[in-house]
Amino acid sequence: AQSVSQHNHHVILSEAASLELGCNYSYGGTVNLFWYVQYPGQHLQLLLKYFSGDPLVKGIKGFEAEFIKSKFSFNLRKPSVQWSDTAEYFCAVNDNYGQNFVFGPGTRLSVLP
């Protein structure tokens, strides 16, 4: 069965620090990969997605992620975080048929002003 792991449960950074959130998945076939953000009291919003093509994906709000197929990874990065990036971040994967949609457990990011 597919699974998604996120390396950190809670990350605490100061403003302007660089961010990298790890995501690894287990699935042998072709996958679609997503990062979602959930701000306190709000629903999930899509940050970025990878379906095919350039493995370096640019998303909203200055986020990017790199798909490394050999490592089954899709890590999220941002060069300089802001206080407003405080939220929970979810990595998700589904197979190329749109089935088996699986979320990681989430990483809470706290950015200190």
Next chain:
Amino acid sequence: GAGVSQSPSNKVTEKGKDVELRCDPISGHTALYWYRQRLGQGLEFLIYFQGNSAPDKSGLPSDRFSAERTGESVSTLTIQRTQQEDSAVYLCASSLEWGQGTFGSGTRLTVV
């Protein structure tokens, strides 16, 4: 239970019929969300319940969609007069007021 439970896991229905999807959240989770994912797309927000507050229905795509939640317990999502474009995986998530969201395994709806 330990996780968010959704039922049925799969549902095939004829166009025009009504369907009801169920979500059992984690006990104590005040927030409950419904999303759907259509083939090749990301998640689409549908509706959000938070405690006893009025739900945020801003994501419901049409008046054929409705959802109920009694207190902080079970929620049902109802789709009336189903159409083929309603075919999707419907995901439920629950959380404490701040994050810690947990997703169910989804209901795959196929309208034929």
